[in-house]
Amino acid sequence: MDEDLIAKKDVLEATGISYGQLYRWKRKGLIPEAWFIRKATVTGQETFFPRDKILSRIEQIRSLKEEQSLDELVQILAPEAAPETVRHDDPPALPSVGPEGRKLLWKDRGYTFGELVALACGANALRSGTRPAEAKLLVDLVRADEAVVRAPTGMTALLGEKSFEQEGFSVRIMFALLGREPLRLDRESRVKHRVDLEKVTEQVKLALREVA
Amino acid sequence: MEGQSVSISGSGRVSGGEYSQVRISGSGRVEGDVVAQEIRVSGAGRFQGSVKAKEITVSGAGKFSDRVEADVLVTSGSCGIEGDAEVKELRSSGAQRIGGNFRGHYVRVSGVLHVAQNLEADVFTSSGKFEVGGLLSADRVEIKLVGDSRAREIGGENIDIRASSGFSFGFSLTRGFRLGVGIGTLTVGEIEGDHVLLEATTADVVRGKSVRIGPGCKIGRVEYTDSLEVHPEAEVRERVKR
Numbered sequence: 001m002d003e004d005l006i007a008k009k010d011v012l013e014a015t016g017i018s019y020g021q022l023y024r025w026k027r028k029g030l031i032p033e034a035w036f037i038r039k040a041t042v043t044g045q046e047t048f049f050p051r052d053k054i055l056s057r058i059e060q061i062r063s064l065k066e067e068q069s070l071d072e073l074v075q076i077l078a079p080e081a082a083p084e085t086v087r088h089d090d091p092p093a094l095p096s097v098g099p100e101g102r103k104l105l106w107k108d109r110g111y112t113f114g115e116l117v118a119l120a121c122g123a124n125a126l127r128s129g130t131r132p133a134e135a136k137l138l139v140d141l142v143r144a145d146e147a148v149v150r151a152p153t154g155m156t157a158l159l160g161e162k163s164f165e166q167e168g169f170s171v172r173i174m175f176a177l178l179g180r181e182p183l184r185l186d187r188e189s190r191v192k193h194r195v196d197l198e199k200v201t202e203q204v205k206l207a208l209r210e211v212a
Numbered sequence: 213m214e215g216q217s218v219s220i221s222g223s224g225r226v227s228g229g230e231y232s233q234v235r236i237s238g239s240g241r242v243e244g245d246v247v248a249q250e251i252r253v254s255g256a257g258r259f260q261g262s263v264k265a266k267e268i269t270v271s272g273a274g275k276f277s278d279r280v281e282a283d284v285l286v287t288s289g290s291c292g293i294e295g296d297a298e299v300k301e302l303r304s305s306g307a308q309r310i311g312g313n314f315r316g317h318y319v320r321v322s323g324v325l326h327v328a329q330n331l332e333a334d335v336f337t338s339s340g341k342f343e344v345g346g347l348l349s350a351d352r353v354e355i356k357l358v359g360d361s362r363a364r365e366i367g368g369e370n371i372d373i374r375a376s377s378g379f380s381f382g383f384s385l386t387r388g389f390r391l392g393v394g395i396g397t398l399t400v401g402e403i404e405g406d407h408v409l410l411e412a413t414t415a416d417v418v419r420g421k422s423v424r425i426g427p428g429c430k431i432g433r434v435e436y437t438d439s440l441e442v443h444p445e446a447e448v449r450e451r452v453k454r
Contacts, residue, residue, distance in 0.1 A: 008404075009419065009435065009454065018406045019420065020369025023349045027315075027332045043433065044416055045402065 005037065005048040006055070015058050028070050029081020030061055034153070076209050080149050080201055083113035086208070094207040096120040096200065104132065104139045113204070118143035120200045121157050125193045134159060137176040138195065145178065148197060154180050155197040162189040215248070221255075228261045236272075245278075253289070262295070270306070279312075287323070304340070319350075324359075339376075341396075353405070357396030357412055364401050371405035371420075373398055375412040375428060397428075 006014075012022065025031045037048045057077065064073055074082045089109040092099040097116060101123030105115060122139040126132065142148060142157055156179065163172045174192070177183060185191065217233040218226050220240030228244020236257035245261040253274040262278040270291040279295040287304040296312035305323045313329045321338040330346040337352075341359035348363045355361070355373045376395055398413045408418060411426035418425070419435045427445040434440060435452045442448050 013454070018369065019367060019404050020351060020406050023367045023369070023404075024351060027349055 004051045005039075006051040008047040008049065011049060011054055011058070015055070015062075017058060017062075024070070025061060028074050029078050030070070030074055031057060032078065032081070079113045079205055079208060080152065083146055083149050086113035086116070087111070088113075088116060088208065090211075091116060091119055093211055094120070094204060096203040096207055097123050100126055104136050105143070113208075114146050114149045115143055116204050116208070117149045117152075117197070117201050120204050121195045121197070124195050124200060125159060128193055130159060130193050134174050134192070137174060138193075141176040141178050142197070148178065149201055152197040152201040156181050156183055157195045157197055158183065158191050159193040160185055160189045161192050162186075164188060220257075253291075313346075355398065357398055360397050360399070362399045365403070366400055367402075367404045369406050371403060371408045371410075373410045373413050374426075 008022075011017075012019070022031070026033075026036070031054070035049050035054060038045055039048055060077060061073060064076065068076070071082070071085055075085050079086045087110045089111070091097040091102045091111055094116065097119045101119045104119055104122040107115075111119070118139045121142050122135040125135040125138055138157055138159055148155055158177050160175050160177055161172065162175070163170065165171070215230040215232045217235070218231055219235040219237070220226065221237045223239045225241040225243060228242060228246045231246065231248040232250070234242065234246065234248050234251045236253045237255045239256045241258045241260065243260050246259060246263050246265070248263075248265045249267070251263065251265045251268045253270045254272045256273045257275070259274070259276045259278070262280070263276055264281045266283045268280070268282045268285045270287045271289045273289055274287075274291040276293045276295070280293050280297045280299065282299045284301045285291075285297070285299045285303070287308045288306045290307040291304075292309040292311075294311040296314070297310050298315045300317045302308070302314070302316055302318070303320045304325050307324045309326045311328050314327050314331045314333075316333045317335070319325075319331070319333045319336045321340040321342050323340045325338070325340065325342040327343070328345045331344050331348045333350045335352045336348065336350040337354040338361070339356040339358060342361045342363070344363040347365040347367060349367045351369045353366060353368050353371045353373070357373065357375050396412060400413065400415045402417045402419075403410070403415050404419045406421045408420040408422070409424045409426065410418065410429050410431075412428035414430045416432040417435070418431050418433070421437050422439045423434055423436045424441045425431060425434065425443060425446045425448055427443045429443070429446040429448070431446070431448045433450040433452065434448055435454055437454050440451060440453070
């Protein structure tokens, strides 16, 4: 985890932005909380950032904010910070969802960010051979919890299967599970499909940025 | 929003749901998540679920054990929120406690405000006493110090922190100043802003473009880029121009 870091004051000096801007962008979610790294130095506590990420993000914000409001920027650069602002009308255009993914949750228009991530999870499962009814379990689970797309780091959605036989009946249960790794299942259950939510969220975000 | 109104004036409990109005003037408990236009607590009210409302008024004792979302929250009594709060406009002249993070647009404190984690707003004004466990961040931070306030960090564009004006306190304030103690103080780890003006403030580090350190301040280090003014009755250990 030895990323190249840059001190906050050096960011301001290098980019010429003000404290006001930096804090405002942070409040809007344009600069993720996770990028603020507090470290003890000889002169006390200081805040550092991952150098490449912060510099390119500031560059993006500055080049886009001429035409767009900060809220629109959040939608483009960091939709997970404010999923409620996203309304997308054409999920099949996003490669991580695709036409097959859309069928898992049919709406005329106005898909929210959470729904898009949920669909991408479902589509991801479909592509590895999961049946639609089962993939739908994942979609419904992820969609129900907006907090998940806001902080997807380390979150996993998985589709499990449990079979048992009793008095001549054989029962197979499919279930979806959402949680932070490491997730554990009992011994009779097995994982049919596993989705890394952070990855999927990132894919959806990038795809949205491209179509915007 | 169509919904029924519910009013508890003796002692009672209702389940969560959608209401147009929830009034508690006796002692009441709401079990489950609530969505309402208006919530008024003038007695003792306890909400055991998340709350979403246009307007919440607490003049008695309100306790919220989960997340609260509102356009306006006015506290003149005592109001405790154990989860996060997302409130566009918060006015507290009573005692307001938030156990999680606070996000909003406008905050006005004239009583007491306690936020365990971060407080983020566009405008933060206080003439009361506040404590913020994490970062207090706003475009405009305007504080008139009354009592002893604290924050771990303050960051924003304009930061204006003043000792209370002495009119109603007569000579005692000027004397207090001479001794380096106003009637209110602020203790904070780090302050960062473009335009920073401080009085009666103790801080480890202050960073800014233009910085004015007024009477009664004790600052470990000031880092500034444009200008720095230090009052003779202030103490600054280290000054760094960048």
